[in-house]
Amino acid sequence: MSFPNRSLTSRPTVHRIALAQIAPFLADRQRNVGLHIEQIKAARAQDADLIVFPELSLTGYFVRDMVPDVAIMPDAPDIREILDAAGPMAVVLGFVEESPQHRFYNTALYAEGGRVVHLHRKVYLPTYGLFDEQRYFAAGERFLAFETARFGRMGILICEDFWHLSAAAIMQAEEIDVLICPANSPGRGIEGPRVRTAETYEHLSKAYAQLLGAVVIVVNRVGFEDGLCFWGGSSVTGPDGRTIAQAPQLDESLTLATVDAADLRRQRLITPLARDERLLLTIEELNRIKRNRYDC
Amino acid sequence: MTADTRTNNLIINADLVTAILTRFIRTEIRRAGFERAVMGLSGGIDSSVVTFLAAQALGPENVLAVTIPYKTSSDATTRDAQAVVDQLGVRTIEVPITGQIDAYFAQFPDASRMRLANKCARERMTVLYDQSAAFNALVLGTSNKSELLLGYGTQFGDMASAINPIGDLYKTQLYPLAAHLGVPGDILAKTPTGDLWVGQTDEGELGFTYAEVDRLMVLMVDRRWRRAELIQAGFAAEFVDRVAMLIRRNHYKRRMPVIAKLSPRTMDRDFRYARDWGT
Numbered sequence: 083m084s085f086p087n088r089s090l091t092s093r094p095t096v097h098r099i100a101l102a103q104i105a106p107f108l109a110d111r112q113r114n115v116g117l118h119i120e121q122i123k124a125a126r127a128q129d130a131d132l133i134v135f136p137e138l139s140l141t142g143y144f145v146r147d148m149v150p151d152v153a154i155m156p157d158a159p160d161i162r163e164i165l166d167a168a169g170p171m172a173v174v175l176g177f178v179e180e181s182p183q184h185r186f187y188n189t190a191l192y193a194e195g196g197r198v199v200h201l202h203r204k205v206y207l208p209t210y211g212l213f214d215e216q217r218y219f220a221a222g223e224r225f226l227a228f229e230t231a232r233f234g235r236m237g238i239l240i241c242e243d244f245w246h247l248s249a250a251a252i253m254q255a256e257e258i259d260v261l262i263c264p265a266n267s268p269g270r271g272i273e274g275p276r277v278r279t280a281e282t283y284e285h286l287s288k289a290y291a292q293l294l295g296a297v298v299i300v301v302n303r304v305g306f307e308d309g310l311c312f313w314g315g316s317s318v319t320g321p322d323g324r325t326i327a328q329a330p331q332l333d334e335s336l337t338l339a340t341v342d343a344a345d346l347r348r349q350r351l352i353t354p355l356a357r358d359e360r361l362l363l364t365i366e367e368l369n370r371i372k373r374n375r376y377d378c
Numbered sequence: 379m380t381a382d383t384r385t386n387n388l389i390i391n392a393d394l395v396t397a398i399l400t401r402f403i404r405t406e407i408r409r410a411g412f413e414r415a416v417m418g419l420s421g422g423i424d425s426s427v428v429t430f431l432a433a434q435a436l437g438p439e440n441v442l443a444v445t446i447p448y449k450t451s452s453d454a455t456t457r458d459a460q461a462v463v464d465q466l467g468v469r470t471i472e473v474p475i476t477g478q479i480d481a482y483f484a485q486f487p488d489a490s491r492m493r494l495a496n497k498c499a500r501e502r503m504t505v506l507y508d509q510s511a512a513f514n515a516l517v518l519g520t521s522n523k524s525e526l527l528l529g530y531g532t533q534f535g536d537m538a539s540a541i542n543p544i545g546d547l548y549k550t551q552l553y554p555l556a557a558h559l560g561v562p563g564d565i566l567a568k569t570p571t572g573d574l575w576v577g578q579t580d581e582g583e584l585g586f587t588y589a590e591v592d593r594l595m596v597l598m599v600d601r602r603w604r605r606a607e608l609i610q611a612g613f614a615a616e617f618v619d620r621v622a623m624l625i626r627r628n629h630y631k632r633r634m635p636v637i638a639k640l641s642p643r644t645m646d647r648d649f650r651y652a653r654d655w656g657t
Contacts, residue, residue: 108654144652269398273389306405308652309546311398332401 095343097233100125100133101316102336103329105305108142109152115140115160118175119167124336131232132172136264136303136316137204137241138188140177143266144307149218153180156191156198165196172230174238174301176264178219179203185220190238190264192228200228202238206246212268212310215242225249227256234259234343241265244286244300254294255361259346261290265302268310276331280315284325292323295350297341304334321349387596390551392558396431399543403435406541407516409657414515418506418536419443419470420573421458423556423565424544425520430559431543432518433466441468442513446502449476455573461562471509475501495574499535507538516540524549524588527595528621529628530580536572537631548596549588586617594621 102121107113118135125133138145140160141152154160154177165173172194179189179201187203203222207215227237237253237260244250244263253261271278283300291298297320304314316329318339327339350356407415415432419425425443432441445459463470479498483489510517519539521531523546531537544552549570556566570580570588581587594613597603598621603611608618634646643649 108652108657110656144654146650146652148651148655272391272395272398274391275394277394306402307654309402311402332397 094232097132097341097343098128098130099299099318099327099339099341100128100130100336101299101301101318101327101329101339102133102135102139103301103304103314103316103334104136104139105303105312105334106136106139106142108307109145109148110142111140111152111154111160114142115163118164121336122164122167122171122173125338126169126171128336128338130171130338132174133168134262134264134299134301134316135173135175136301137190137266138176138178139264139303140175142307143268143303143312144310145178146214146218149178149186150180153178153186155180156189156201161191161193161198165193165198168193168196170195172232174262174264176240181220186218187222188215188219188240189222190240190262192230192236192238192262194231199230200226200236200238202226202240204240204243205249206242208242213242225252225256227253227258230260234346236260236262238262238264241267244283244290250290250294251364253290253296254356254359255364257356258294258296259343260297260299261294263287263298263300265300266312267302269313276315277311277313280313280331283315284317287317287319288323288325291319291321292353293355295321295346295353295356297321297326297343297346299339304332321346387601388548388550388592390547390554392555395547395555396434396558399431400435403432403518403541403543406654407436409654410516410540412514412516414440414442414513415518415541416442416444416506416510416513416515417518417520418502419445419459419462420520421445421455421460421462421565422568422570422573423549423552423561424522426458426462426561426565427552427556427559428518428520428544429462429466429468430556430561433468434559438467439469440515441466442509442515443468443470444506444509445470445472446505447472447474447476448479448498449474450576451573452576454568458562458565458568461564465560465562469513473505473509475505491575495572496532496535498574499532503535503538510540518543519545521545522549522552523547524592524595526632527599527628528584528591528624529631530584531631533631548592550592585620590617591621594618595625598622599625 174192176190179187189201189203191198192200205222207219207221209216227235230236235258237258239249267279269277269279287298287300299318301316302314303312313331315331318326320326327337329335329337417428419429429443506517517539519542521537522544525531609615
């Protein structure tokens with residue numbers, strides 16, 4: 083039996099996280115590479131250990147018929163250039179990924195030390211209301227956590243993935259330390275001081291942070307595309323559900339947050355929810371539901 | 379369901395709306411390569427709100443408010459438009475259209491007043507687009523969501539613009555926004571009119587008030603209540619049906635002209651690009 087490297091003693095516990103709340107240029111990858119490198123330089127100047135960009139940060143959101151034109155593979159020169167600029171700093175960014183089978187995915191990558199460690203292909207592609215993603219993208223088929231050199235075990239849920247309780251439950255079962263949600267969330271609902279969508283993201287972030295006993299990082303873009311207003315409001319939430327850092331609404335910003343991984347231990351001592359999960363029971367119950375629903 | 383609960387669906391946070399719309403105007407103007415905006419200013423609440431938002435977004439020196447009177451336009455129109463210009467310090471120009479409108483209708487003396495009203499609306503549109511070329515600016519639209527849904531506007535006339543900041547706000551929602559922006563009280567107090575002919579009012583012509591129809595439409599359109607639910611909530615069946623009919627019948631005004639599909643990729647059907655493509 084082998085154990086992943088989860089030694090807390092050999093790992094630094096205090097991390098500087100940079101939230102790159104940008105307004106990408108729609109389908110102009112070249113300019114967006116420049117935008118990423120600018121943010122990376124600024125984050126490195128502030129000693130960030132990790133920089134997180136929004137969903138589809140290399141392309142913008144309403145890519146539509148331009149999907150095949152802006153798609154790249156994870157080893158593309160654009161990504162290489164960005165990772166080189168990041169040096170020792172870890173990076174999460176979003177792009178349109180073309181698979182060897184010529185399927186196109188809404189993908190976020192995690193890289194450290196200049197190496198791509200993990201790709202998450204968005205599973206839940208919203209296709210209702212103002213959204214049209216299934217028309218253009220293939221859906222990812224896995225929710226996988228992964229080990230990082232510095233931040234412990236990590237999971238990525240892209241925007242709509244974050245709204246699915248099952249995705250968060252899988253991440254809890256994966257026993258992650260950090261949950262990252264790159265988003266392109268357009269604002270709807272104007273009756274309060276923030277768009278209503280912002281309220282939902284805050285509820286979800288606080289709930290997941292507490293339920294998973296993990297740090298939750300949401301990075302949402304800003305700017306407009308065809309009248310849609312992306313509201314920003316990126317945040318880092320600690321495992322106790324308290325907001326550690328909050329980027330402004332509506333405007334571009336690079337917001338730095340300091341996260342202490344020792345908080346994970348403290349919170350899990352107080353409320354050991356993941357420890358007490360009955361994974362086999364959950365699987366049995368889901369299997370029962372599956373039999374009832376799908377088996378003839 | 380009480381009347382108060384239904385009214386609450388129209389509540390807006392004017393601070394948030396102003397923050398979004400000023401950024402929207404600035405972003406859309408600049409991504410198209412411009413710094414300036416032009417709008418027709420009638421002295422009504424819609425065009426006044428747009429002028430205030432534009433002045434805040436771009437600076438008053440980058441805003442040209444064009445007044446475009448016809449000979450029947452009321453004195454109140456001129457007076458209220460001037461009050462907005464004075465308060466904001468935006469640029470202004472008056473371009474009367476009586477000459478060209480009357481010259482045209484001299485050939486058609488029996489034309490209805492609806493034809494006259496539509497002709498005036500389209501004449502104003504050509505004036506605005508020409509002035510936008512002269513001022514190196516984009517035309518801001520001033521049609522609100524109530525008008526767009528009901529089709530209470532002239533296609534390619536007052537409905538034409540490059541960017542419309544208020545097209546997703548019901549008429550009722552423009553009042554708290556206007557008050558927040560500092561639009562003069564006289565403008566907020568007056569009865570909505572297109573000033574299409576002497577004594578014309580929107581509500582007289584439509585046959586219901588904006589307050590009534592907005593309460594209905596926010597449930598019908600935004601919350602997707604069914605007919606039976608709307609009637610159950612206290613709206614008269616004839617009123618519900620009439621509004622539903624107006625929304626449906628005027629949908630063509632909200633779309634680009636229908637194109638017969640012949641090729642593999644057709645505009646607006648399977649040739650799908652964002653308007654903000656590449657910016």
